[in-house]
Amino acid sequence: MGIEIEDKFDVPPDYAIPDLSRVAEVIGPKSFQLVALYYDTADLRLAARGVTLRRRRGGDDAGWHLKLPKAKGVRQEITRPLTRSTKIVPEELAELVRAYTRGAPLVPVAELDTRRSVTVLLDDGVKLVEVADDRVKGTVFGAEPTVVRWREVEAELLAPDRQAVLAKVGKRLRKAGATPSAATSKLAKLLEPTPLPKAPTEPGTAGEIVVAYLAGQVNALLAQDPRVRRAEDDAVHQMRVAARRMRSALKAFKSVVADTAQVQDELRWLGNVLGEARDLEVIRARFAKELARLEPELVHGPIQARLGKDLHEREQEAYGRIKETLSGERYYILLNALDQLVSHPKLAKAAAKPAQEKLSTIAAAGWNRVTKAYETAQAIEDPERREIAMHDVRKAAKRARYTAEALQPTLGANMGKLAKLSENVQEILGTHQDGVVAQETLAKEAESARQAGEDTFTYGVLIGIERSAAERAYAEFPRVWAETVGAVMKVL
Structure with missing residues (x-):
């Protein structure tokens, strides 16, 4: 697996690669033939999302290649050895694109036969950039196969810390007559997939801003799906955050995008599935750190x-449930609903209002919800019930934070300040809540240890540490709250 950073250029048939020896030492060109068979659903769901899945023969990297979009000009590439079959996609790769295929079968859709001439730029023996001059014959399969021919040039960065060299190469290629390609890949140029539909919102309106934000979070969730399936670091957390941000936005912007209750419920369900493994991962790391700090005699x-x-085994079981969920019909239905939400949202009257006017009001309402939750909690006389009610303050603060972060590009720096202030409230109440949950977990583990005849002294020590941390956060909250309220008055 690797990260692919490259620039693509369209060039005429008689294009001449310029002299690149002034940029770095040049090796080549070296020529060879590449034949790649591409797979997609019949309606080209992968191509529409900028995903490519191919089986390639020839060259130095023959095999199966899956390329997933990460950012403009940057893709994650996952490779597997070449297999004999051209009909069956390796199961591991097929699984990684299920968020896009959603149960539809993968079939060969096109073939690219490329005569490639490669030049490599080096510095003291280190490969910096590879320039590939490609003459392509593309065939689109169907009842009547279509053949298209063209020429293009790719400049791929091989040394991640030498992007300046890639920029210099690109400048020379353009000066010689190359033009940046609008296509993300050869396959996209060949197939020209139907663009994903966009919502009919008016520029500068609240609807445009809100739907664009939701679309960004949908893309974030989809981008994390393959990473979660591979159990990559922080992937579950990032996918859970995307689901939470969407759900929060749908609540906050219900006057802009209407009738989203069912989608919110399903996002809550997905967040809960992801949360089980994430919470176990966090608390396991928390206990490991606390145990490492204790004196050996304790x-x-x-x-x-x-x-x-034991916690790691439970975490792995939770990961198994996540993978099962991500390959289930309920998850696919949710993804379809999210696509529908950002392409054909049910826009309320407020969606047509100027963004600045309407969204400023929503941001203020988000913070007012925090203050009301706080006042409600403080009016409760029973300490235990009041402590439970403070959890609602934390949730309201998180929602206010997400709303402000969503609006910062439109409403400016004040939203960034409001987001940070809301996060301060969220974090200190979160510290308290985490301490309470940790105590409950330790008490359950201590009981299991006791029944197994084990010494439970250290569980008591850890419970004391967690109780102390939770009480400190709770005691510190009034000061943080007073400072935050004063700062928010200057922002809104």
Whole structure:
């Protein structure tokens, strides 16, 4: 697996590659033939999202290649060895594109036969940039196959810390007559997939801003799907955040985009599935850090194994449930609903209003919801019930934060300040809540240890540490709240 950073250029048939020896040492050109068979659904769902899946023969990297979009000009590439079959896609790669195929079968859709001439730029033996001059014959399969021929040039960065060299190469190629390609890949140029539909919103309106934000979060969720399936670092957390941000936005902007209750419910369901593994991962790391800080004489019994191995096993079981969920019909239905939401949203009257006017009001309403939750909690006399009600303050602060972050590009720096202030409230209440949850987890693990005849002394030590941290955060909150309220008055 690697990150692919490259620039693509369209060139005429008689284009001449310029002299690149002034940029760096040049090796080549070296020529060879590449034949790539591309796979997609019959309605080209992968191509529409900028995803390519191919089986390629020839060259130095023959095999299966899956390229997933990450950012403009940057794609994640996953490779697997060449297999004999041209009909069956390796199961691991097929799984990684299920967020796009959603149960539809993968079939060969096109073939690219490329005569490639490669020049490599080096510095002291280190490969910096590869320039590929490609003469392409593309065939689109169908009842009547279509053949298209063209020429293009690709400049791919091989040394991630030498992007300046890639820029210099691109400048020379353009000066010689190359033009940046609008196509993200050869396949996209060949197939010309139907663009994803866009919502009929008016420029400068609240509807345009809100739908664009939602579309960005849908893309963020889809981008994390393959990473979650591969159990990559922080992927579950990022996917969960995208689901939470969407759900929060749909609540905050219900006067702009209407009738989203069912989508919100399904986003909550997905967030809960993702949250089980994420919460176990976080709390396992938390306990490991606390145990490492204790003096050896305070660590009794097999507590490290119980809080490490046992929690890790539960975490892996939760990951299994995530993978099962991500390959299920309910998840595919949610993804279809999200696509429908950002392409054909049910826009309310407020969607047609100027963005500045309407969204400023929504941002203020988000913070007012935090203050009302706080006042409600403080009016409760029973300490335990009041503590529970403060959890609603935390949730309101998180929603206000997400709303402000969504509006910062439109409404400016004040939204960034409001987001940070809301986050301060969220974090200190979160510190308290995390301490409470950690105590509950430790108490359950201690009971299991007790029943197994193990020494539970260290569980008590850890519970004391967690209780102290939770109480400190709770005691500090009034000061943080007073400072935050004062700062928010200057922002809104």
